[in-house]
Amino acid sequence: MTVPNRRERLRKATVTEIKAHARRLLVAGGPQAISLRAIARDMGMTAPAIYRYFPGLDALVAELTGDLYDEMRELVTQARDAAGEEPLPRLAAMTRAFRSWSVTHPAEFTLLFGAPLPGVAGFVEQCTHADHPGARFGALFLQILTELWHHSPWPVPPTQTLRERLGDTLAPLRQSQGPLPVEVAYTFLSGWVRLYGLVAQEVFGHLRWAVTDPEALFSIEVDRFLKQLTADAPPTHH
Amino acid sequence: MTVPNRRERLRKATVTEIKAHARRLLVAGGPQAISLRAIARDMGMTAPAIYRYFPGLDALVAELTGDLYDEMRELVTQARDAAGEEPLPRLAAMTRAFRSWSVTHPAEFTLLFGAPLPGVAGFVEQCTHADHPGARFGALFLQILTELWHHSPWPVPPTQTLRERLGDTLAPLRQSQGPLPVEVAYTFLSGWVRLYGLVAQEVFGHLRWAVTDPEALFSIEVDRFLKQLTADAPPTHH
DNA sequence: CCAATCGAGTTAACGGCGTATACTTACCAT
DNA sequence: ATGGTAAGTATACGCCGTTAACTCGATTGG
Secondary structure (H helix, E strand, O other), X not given: OHHHHHHHHHHHHHHHHHHHHHHHHHHHXXXXXXXHHHHHHHHOOOHHHHXXXXXXXXHHXXXXXXXXXXXXXXXXXXXXXXXXXXXXXXXXXXXXXHHHHHHHOHHHHHHHHOOOOOOOHHHHHHHHOOOOHHHHHHHHHHHHHHHHHHHOOOOOOOHHHHHHHHOOOOHHHHHHOEOOOHHHHHHHXXXXXXXXXXXXXXXXXXXXXXXXXXHHHHHHHHHHHHHHHHOOOOOOOO | OHHHHHHHHHHHHHHHHHHHHHHHHHHHHOHHHOOHHHHHHHHOOOHHXXXXXXOOHHHHHHHHHHHHHHHHHHHHHHHHHOOOOOHHHHHHHHHHHXXXXXXXXXHHHHHHHOOOOOOOHHHHXXXXXXXXXXXXXXXXXHHHHXXXXXXXXXOOOOHHHHHHHHOOOOHHHHHHOEOOOHHHHHHXXXXXXXXXXXXXXXXXXOOOOOOOOHHHHXXXXXXXXXXXXXXXXXXXXX
């Protein structure tokens, strides 16, 4: 019975090698540069052989995308855990790790957070499932914000205002990882959107016409956002 | 001497038709769907003929990108001018127009603001020039913020803090349209990044796992940002 | 130990793509 | 009328994803 194990082992090794070459191509030339023929060529194979391991290029890219989410999540987790016990410095470390990874891995960032490619479109759709790599990444930030909220709430638009204006809009998010206070869900989205906007603009080069050192801007923005989370004043009024 | 005019006229008409077909393909299938062969097929021509009008696919896409910037800028301008005289409602109308156009034109938005395609990479580089369509679009927001600032400054991190932490980082932006106060430059970037992040996440479908009605979230975020611009309190302290 | 099976990989082909080169054709100015 | 020039075509090269038919070696059951 050791024999099928061996076959499985070989197969898994091949899958790993395919994805490794796919990533090399991704890094070298962006998402568009990933091609079955190039991968096969680099592996000393012919392109149709890859169909023994993946249904097609799209599936390969989708799986690579999942791997990258996991890799980045791991990195952010490590940065968080290396930042001590206080929730706020932990959150700060997470944002810095996210930007750092994104800036040093622009091609990977593009694949994860850029416009959905034809084949990856379906991948985005499945983010609703809690075990989706993307959802698990989001849950990291959601989790620490929840922790912080229960530790010491920060001022947000009054709950009533949020409820009136948002309604059930945040329902998918609030139900994704156990029930969430609407204040936490709102703050998560507001903060994530700012973080994403800043990093994406930098990675995509859309800030080069305006800014020479995006990290300085990033640093200020993170500080201002975190300060909003510490000021334990009563909620601002409508 | 009317004859060369006629030739020029025909040539211009052909260029327009090529770009129109390119846009149709863009809308139908995203930036990747733009292909010289498909355009030529739709026009009853052969692909190499297009090289009489554009140096290659990349140049065609770059020019289309410029046109789209102009189209969107025009639309935002109209929305602004239809919003009365007060600067703040004008700015609000501009952000709403920007989101509205983006959501209804996801393919075009992707081309303008998504990850730079191989060929458009060079296009992004040239945004430094003030007459670049992208720069002229940014100038719209820059302009109204400047106007608002001179009318009634809003609280930002103290000028000294901004100077210390940003240094000359914003120099390209501050010099792009005549000299700008660092407070205006910073507020512009901070606000633009939030606006971009929100709209891009919505257009790219990255919010679908969390939010059912992105417009409600957008509305709240814009209101909060604008409120920051009206509170004429003294600058918050470091 | 042998035969049946199955999985990995190959070759060949189809249609799509950008693009370069060489050729034709129609129009324009002299 | 003629020479030049711009528009457009035909052909070809090398990429691409994907499919179908086939080979071959390893695994498995008898």
